[in-house]
Each structure stands twice: as structure tokens, then as C-alpha cells.
Amino acid sequence: MDAESDKMAQAVQVNSAPAARKAMFSAEQGRYLRRKALSAFVAGLVTSLTIISVMILVIIVAYIFVNGIGSINLDFFTQIPKPYGEVGGGIAQAITGTIMMLIVAGIIAIPVGIGTAIYLAEFGHGWFAEVVRFTLDLLAELPSIVIGVFVWALLVRYVTGYSGIAGSVALAVIMTPIIARSVEEILHLVPDTLREAALALGTPHWRVVLSVVIPTVLPGILTGVVLSLARAAGETAPLLLTALGNAFFNFDLTQPMAAIPLQIYSYAISPYDDWHHKAWAATLILVIVVAVFSAAVRFFTGRLRYES
Amino acid sequence: MAVTSSSRDARIGQRGDQVFSLIVRACAWVVIALLVGLVALLVLDSLESIGRFGFSFLTGSEWNPVETEVNPVEFGAAPFIFGTVVTSIIGLLLATPLALGSALFVSEYAPRWLGTPVAFIVELLVAIPSVAYGLWGLFVLVPFMRDRVDPFLQKYIGPVPIVGQLFSGPSVGQHLLTAGIILAIMILPTILSISREIIAQVPRLQKEGMLALGATKWETLRFAILPYARGGIVGAAMLGLARAIGETMAVTMVIGNSSSKISASLFTPGYTIASAIANQFTEADTSIYFSAVVELGLVLLLVASTFNVLSRLLVKRITRLPGGAHA
Numbered sequence: 293m294d295a296e297s298d299k300m301a302q303a304v305q306v307n308s309a310p311a312a313r314k315a316m317f318s319a320e321q322g323r324y325l326r327r328k329a330l331s332a333f334v335a336g337l338v339t340s341l342t343i344i345s346v347m348i349l350v351i352i353v354a355y356i357f358v359n360g361i362g363s364i365n366l367d368f369f370t371q372i373p374k375p376y377g378e379v380g381g382g383i384a385q386a387i388t389g390t391i392m393m394l395i396v397a398g399i400i401a402i403p404v405g406i407g408t409a410i411y412l413a414e415f416g417h418g419w420f421a422e423v424v425r426f427t428l429d430l431l432a433e434l435p436s437i438v439i440g441v442f443v444w445a446l447l448v449r450y451v452t453g454y455s456g457i458a459g460s461v462a463l464a465v466i467m468t469p470i471i472a473r474s475v476e477e478i479l480h481l482v483p484d485t486l487r488e489a490a491l492a493l494g495t496p497h498w499r500v501v502l503s504v505v506i507p508t509v510l511p512g513i514l515t516g517v518v519l520s521l522a523r524a525a526g527e528t529a530p531l532l533l534t535a536l537g538n539a540f541f542n543f544d545l546t547q548p549m550a551a552i553p554l555q556i557y558s559y560a561i562s563p564y565d566d567w568h569h570k571a572w573a574a575t576l577i578l579v580i581v582v583a584v585f586s587a588a589v590r591f592f593t594g595r596l597r598y599e600s
Numbered sequence: 601m602a603v604t605s606s607s608r609d610a611r612i613g614q615r616g617d618q619v620f621s622l623i624v625r626a627c628a629w630v631v632i633a634l635l636v637g638l639v640a641l642l643v644l645d646s647l648e649s650i651g652r653f654g655f656s657f658l659t660g661s662e663w664n665p666v667e668t669e670v671n672p673v674e675f676g677a678a679p680f681i682f683g684t685v686v687t688s689i690i691g692l693l694l695a696t697p698l699a700l701g702s703a704l705f706v707s708e709y710a711p712r713w714l715g716t717p718v719a720f721i722v723e724l725l726v727a728i729p730s731v732a733y734g735l736w737g738l739f740v741l742v743p744f745m746r747d748r749v750d751p752f753l754q755k756y757i758g759p760v761p762i763v764g765q766l767f768s769g770p771s772v773g774q775h776l777l778t779a780g781i782i783l784a785i786m787i788l789p790t791i792l793s794i795s796r797e798i799i800a801q802v803p804r805l806q807k808e809g810m811l812a813l814g815a816t817k818w819e820t821l822r823f824a825i826l827p828y829a830r831g832g833i834v835g836a837a838m839l840g841l842a843r844a845i846g847e848t849m850a851v852t853m854v855i856g857n858s859s860s861k862i863s864a865s866l867f868t869p870g871y872t873i874a875s876a877i878a879n880q881f882t883e884a885d886t887s888i889y890f891s892a893v894v895e896l897g898l899v900l901l902l903v904a905s906t907f908n909v910l911s912r913l914l915v916k917r918i919t920r921l922p923g924g925a926h927a
Binding site (some may be wrong): 304315327328330331333334335337338339340341344345346348349352353355356404406408410411412414415416420421423424427428429430431433434435436437438439440441442443445446456465468469475476496497498499521523525526527528531532533534553556557559560561568571572575578579582584585586587590 | 620723
């Protein structure tokens with residue numbers, strides 16, 4: 293409040309008739325009420341939009357849970373699918389297929405991803421590092437079906453045929469940028485004073501990285517890896533063009549291999565009720581695994597950030 | 601003795617550093633080679649189709665993989681491109697208000713004990729695999745659309761001139777509108793989480809300054825928060841758009857998969873570029889058919905990456921993308 297407006301307010305109080313004063317006051321108050329009302333309206337709107345968003349997502353998860361829980365039993369995990377029309381059986385071959393392909397994909401993607409992250413965090417200052425980061429951003433958001441087409445053209449066509457190894461490579465392509473980006477972020481959390489202290493003791497740079505930097509943030513690195521595995525576990529489109537799926541147990545990486553998402557897809561588009569139930573059950577398993585992984589990751593990375 | 605030993609250590613250290621630096625650089629090169637190889641291979645395999653159909657691949661609406669007496673082999677992807685554009689726009693139009701509203705609620709309105717878990721739960725849903733959304737879409741959303749929503753829209757909006765065209769014709773539940781709705785649900789968490797990060801970047805002083813001037817909550821949002829965050833929110837929507845364009849499985853399961861002609865009705869079953877690839881890739885038995893499907897992949901790659909890059913430029917101006925690492 294400056295002095296002038298104070299004076300004006302006094303003048304209004306002294307000079308104007310009580311009626312005019314009252315009218316002015318109520319006009320002011322009316323505008324104020326309108327502003328308050330608009331603000332309250334927006335608050336209500338925003339709240340209802342949030343309720344709708346949360347409801348939609350809760351409904352989907354509830355459907356998956358309710359429809360899936362009924363078909364989950366021991367057979368579901370230990371048996372392979374029964375032939376057309378026979379009730380029973382399970383998706384054991386898809387579970388082993390997914391696990392095998394994730395392991396092989398991890399063997400390919402984890403070293404490359406972490407290596408790239410170390411390059412970016414420890415050596416990456418120039419334009420080349422920017423190019424690498426840009427490339428990672430592009431790779432991470434590539435439509436997954438395009439990765440399937442790529443791996444088909446690269447491997448399936450002439451080299452491997454539809455096979456577990458081709459599926460693993462496709463998953464590795466999906467995992468690598470996720471690992472690289474999250475691990476780089478984690479490596480940046482290590483305070484430079486720690487690196488400098490180690491270097492000051494005469495430790496070579498590579499020893500600093502391997503014995504000081506990485507052990508410091510190992511849990512963070514692990515969560516980055518788990519995050520990428522969770523993402524890869526749910527991928528369907530690229531596997532459709534590479535691993536193809538299989539109704540029987542197969543531990544041979546050179547042969548077509550089953551995966552849980554592929555099994556869900558083929559059961560879902562089949563005309564059999566029993567298979568539809570199995571598709572719901574498999575989805576429930578997949579969602580639980582993926583959600584637990586992601587929740588754990590968020591929990592741990594959240595804590596890591598907090599501590600640093 | 602001590603001197604020689606330490607100088608030997610230093611030499612080992614130097615050589616170790618060189619080898620180590622070489623190894624991690626090689627990893628970075630692998631990543632670059634991957635993207636370059638991917639694009640090169642896609643271009644190489646679509647050359648046949650590009651050479652034969654040229655620009656008419658994008659504008660033509662005939663998709664005849666099988667040579668017959670009356671119809672020569674022809675590949676025009678316009679219906680697929682149309683399907684991608686329409687479903688993505690529906691997805692974006694439905695998801696953005698929900699996501700933005702939720703982001704504002706979570707970061708500006710809700711108390712911390714409520715906002716944090718709400719954001720946590722919604723963002724966890726980014727992790728749900730697309731085949732799960734597809735399954736739900738196929739068995740829950742499709743019948744619901746067919747039995748409830750579509751007749752309702754037809755009854756009340758159908759008679760309206762022009763707009764009614766959108767909801768004309770018989771509906772089987774599997775069509776462009778259903779695919780758009782599934783996409784909206786899938787990109788909602790993406791847009792929400794980035795918008796939330798953007799809104800969190802708005803300087804506290806600006807908000808407090810507005811409030812101190814006597815502004816209401818809405819006026820603070822309107823004049824302090826939204827102008828600051830506008831670019832980033834557009835970027836968030838664009839990343840959602842990029843993901844919607846590239847989404848395959850969920851769309852494939854609800855869109856009806858038919859290469860029908862472009863029509864004004866959203867009740868037409870169709871294809872998006874991605875679902876056309878998923879459905880036709882393994883059927884492509886001739887070399888030109890295969891080449892055309894790969895060219896679809898190339899188009900998809902270019903469009904999705906363009907929106908991805910635009911989005912990152914917009915968002916990076918304000919903050920770092922979650923999960924994105926920029927030193």
C-alpha cells in the first residue's frame with residue numbers, strides 16, 4: 293500500500309455518500325466472488341479429471357485381476373498348452389521362453405548399455421557424446437514394431453530364421469538405450485569429490501570407475517537394469533516378427549520360442565473361451581511381475597536421489 | 601626400487617586407461633551403429649517399393665498385394681496413414697485434458713500425502729505392457745463400444761449435420777474410435793508424468809508473487825504457471841503423440857484390421873501403419889509386397905522420431921526428460 297492510494301481511500305470514505313460507497317464496495321465484492329467462484333470451478337474440474345484418470349486405470353487393472361485370478365493354478369505354471377478344444381494346460385513353455393530370451397538379451401544389452409553410460413558419464417563432454425545421447429533418445433522411443441522389422445531383416449531372413457536368439461536380439465535393442473540412459477543418470481549422482489579423492493591417491497581413471505564409482509551406485513545400476521528387463525518382458529510386437537512363438541517347450545535358441553506376451557496375443561485372438569481365460573491369467577502374471585519390478589525401481593531410485 | 605615400481609604402476613595405469621576408454625567408446629559406437637544400421641537396412645529393403653511407387657505410396661489408397669486379372673499389384677498406404685493420424689489425434693484430444701488436469705491436481709491442488717501416491721499409481725501404468733491394454737480393449741472396451749457408446753453417439757450426434765458423419769454406418773465395436781480411446785488411455789500416464797515434472801519446474805517465487813498480489817488459485821495457474829510451462833506441456837503431449845503413432849499391439853487388437861477405403865465415419869474398421877505391419881509382415885510373400893511393408897516401417901520410424909525430437913526440444917528447454925540423461 294502506498295501513501296497515495298491510502299489518501300484516495302480516505303477521500304472516498306470522507307467525501308462520498310454512504311450509498312455510493314456501498315455500491316462500490318458491493319461491485320468490488322461481486323467481482324471478488326466471481327473470481328473465487330471461477331477458481332473453485334477450476335479446482336473442481338481438475339479434481340474430477342484426476343478422478344476420471346485414476347478410475348480408468350483402476351478399472352483396467354481390476355478387470356485384469358478379476359478375470360485372470362480364476363484361471364491361475366499350478367497347472368498354469370507347469371503345463372504346456374493343451375490342443376484345441378481340450379480344457380486345461382498352462383503356459384509353462386512361454387514362461388521359460390520369456391526367461392531365456394530375457395537372460396540372453398541381458399547378456400547382450402547390459403555390457404553395451406553400461407559401457408555406453410560410463411563413456412557418457414566419465415568421458416562424454418564433446419559433440420560426439422551429444423550425438424550418442426541423441427541416438428539413445430531416438431532408439432529408446434523407436435516404435436517397437438520397427439525394431440522387429442529391423443531384426444527380421446538383419447537376422448531372421450538369412451541367418452537365424454524365426455528363433456529365440458533373434459527374439460533376444462530384438463529385446464536387447466529395446467533394453468540397451470533404457471539401461472544406458474538410466475545408468476548415466478545414476479553415475480552422475482556420484483559426487484566429483486569422490487572421484488577426485490581417488491585420483492589424488494594415484495589411482496588410474498579406470499580403477500576409479502570400476503572400484504569407486506560403480507560400487508557406490510551399484511543398487512542404482514541394478515534398478516536401471518531391472519527397469520529395462522521389465523519393459524522387455526512385456527514387448528510383443530518385435531517378438532511377433534522374430535521369436536514367432538511356440539506351443540511346446542523349447543530350450544534351443546535357434547528354434548522358434550514362446551513368450552508370455554506372444555501367448556497372450558495368440559490366445560486373445562483365438563475363438564476359444566478357455567484360451568481367453570488363459571490370456572487374462574497370463575496378462576495378470578505379466579502385469580504383476582512388471583508392476584512389482586517398476587515399483588521396486590521407483591522406490592529405490594527415489595531413495596537414492598534423496599540420499600545423495 | 602620404489603621409483604621403478606611406481607613408474608611401472610603409472611605405465612600400467614596409463615595403458616589401463618587407454619584400454620578402458622577404448623572399450624567404453626566402442627560401446628558408444630555400437631549404439632550409433634545400431635541406429636545407423638537400422639535406418640540403412642530399412643531404406644535398403646524399401647528401395648524396390650520406393651522406386652516402383654515413389655510418392656504415390658503415400659497418397660495412393662489401393663493396397664493390392666495379390667495380382668489378379670482386374671487389379672494389378674499396387675501399394676498405396678494412404679488408408680493406413682489416415683488410420684494412424686485419426687487414431688493418434690483422438691488419443692491426444694482425449695488424453696491431454698485428463699493428463700494435464702491430473703498433473704495440475706497432483707502438483708498444485710492435492711496435499712502431498714494424496715498427490716504423491718496418485719502420481720505414483722498413474723505413472724506405474726506406463727509399465728503395463730501394451731498387449732494387456734489390447735486384451736482389455738478386445739474383451740471389455742469393444743463390446744462396450746458396440747452395445748452402449750456407439751448406439752448412443754449414433755442416436756444423439758448422428759442426426760447433427762456434418763459432425764454426424766463421424767458416427768454413421770453400422771458398428772461392430774472394432775474401429776478407429778475404439779483404437780483412439782485405447783491410445784488415449786495408454787498415453788495418459790506419459791503425458792501426465794512429463795507435465796508434472798514441467799509444472800514442478802515453475803519457480804516458486806512466481807507462484808508466490810501472484811498469490812501475494814491477491815490472485816486466486818486459478819489466476820495463479822493461468823498467469824504464472826501455464827505461461828511458464830506451456831512449451832513443456834506441448835512437448836509432453838508430443839511425446840504422447842509419438843508413442844501413440846508407434847503403438848502396435850493394443851491398436852491391432854481393437855481396430856478391426858481391414859484395408860477399407862478412407863471414410864468419414866469413425867466407425868470404420870481400419871489399419872494404422874503399425875498394425876498393418878504387424879498383420880501383414882509375415883504374409884508378405886512377394887519381394888515387392890515385403891518391400892512395401894518395410895517402407896511402412898520406414899514411414900513409421902520417420903514420423904514417430906520427428907515428434908519425439910520435437911518433444912525433446914520443447915521439454916529440454918524447461919527440464920530434463922524423466923529417465924533421459926543430459927549432463
